[in-house]
Amino acid sequence: MTTEAAGRRVRRPSGGAASLLEVAVAEFNTRGYDATSMEDLSRAAGITKSSFYHHFTGKEALLRAALERALSGLFGVLDEPAATTGTPLARLRHIVRGQVAVLQRDLPYVTLLLRVRGNTESERWALARRRAFDAQIAALVKEAVAAGEIRPGVEPALAARLLSGLVNSVVEWYRPGRPGTANLPDDVARAVFEGILPAAG
Amino acid sequence: MTTEAAGRRVRRPSGGAASLLEVAVAEFNTRGYDATSMEDLSRAAGITKSSFYHHFTGKEALLRAALERALSGLFGVLDEPAATTGTPLARLRHIVRGQVAVLQRDLPYVTLLLRVRGNTESERWALARRRAFDAQIAALVKEAVAAGEIRPGVEPALAARLLSGLVNSVVEWYRPGRPGTANLPDDVARAVFEGILPAAG
């Protein structure tokens, strides 16, 4: 064994940078990024502040790594074949389902991304990437409306904003294994295209 | 005049507690509550930190006042006559419109409310009040589904969460006077009951 009984203190291996990032993102989401100190992160990871600095150059480096992971997941959806071929409406339906799926899979990372305010360079970079993502979807909504695939009277810009808002709001309550969320991507898609509370009859 | 030319320094009247609260909430929403220091608030208000403390006992007192205002606006909607009489579906439609209207009227305050994480007693109180608000709406959704007013197959708990998410997401992009938002309460209500992107035909 590596730790001697006569040793002055127990060494607590951290599990590597990936494991530390996971811990940090969870803390950020619980308390908020700005309210979480490096001391908080160290305590949660079971090592000291100094040890944490050995793996990441600082607090913002952690944030940056988390935001990159979230954005790479989201943009991955736009690159899938079903998101680039077919009618605008079919592509939109696929993207909505895919976005919800990514949000479920990378929940902590996407949650953090959606709460970024723009205080640092990394945050502003993430906000710009988010805007680019939303703009691609807004363009597709516009196409679908222009092609007559959407019921007349729907304003594309407003619809795109409400669409983003509805999909992203899932991070506020979804937790893995939660009852009634087995087919969440399809359920959200149905809400988008048929209504959250469609009238009977 | 009250300020002499020979005076050592210019006095800068703050405009009262209400005016200071407005300034503070705007700063909180721009930078995030935790990332905003009393120094930031003082600079934005044009007075010193000490002067700010003369009007509010501290940073959290400002937050508390703002959260109370937001919650009083939201709960006001549930007390309106049209929210307590009629069919569940009609009451829901009124509440959705009213909630969006409050969100437009008290935008900075509601924005701050929706970003609270639960780090302090005031924040936990606000979260509990939000849960109570959401629970009332969820109960009404359940009533409407049970009464057969909603198309069969809609899960009440999920629908209530998506409803809250869609409505609340408006604070992420709405700004007073923004083009295309003249009838936002009705537009959001239509999205809820008919779909954000209803298929043509």
Next chain:
DNA sequence: GTCTATAAATCGATAGAC
């Protein structure tokens, strides 16, 4: 790769003069 110890800056908040 972990630790102790501490630097340097900033934080929320207070004392007390005018």
Next chain:
DNA sequence: GTCTATCGATTTATAGAC
């Protein structure tokens, strides 16, 4: 009701031993 000045705690980050 404003100000200057400052306290004590906390924060991010670094130095250097093991």
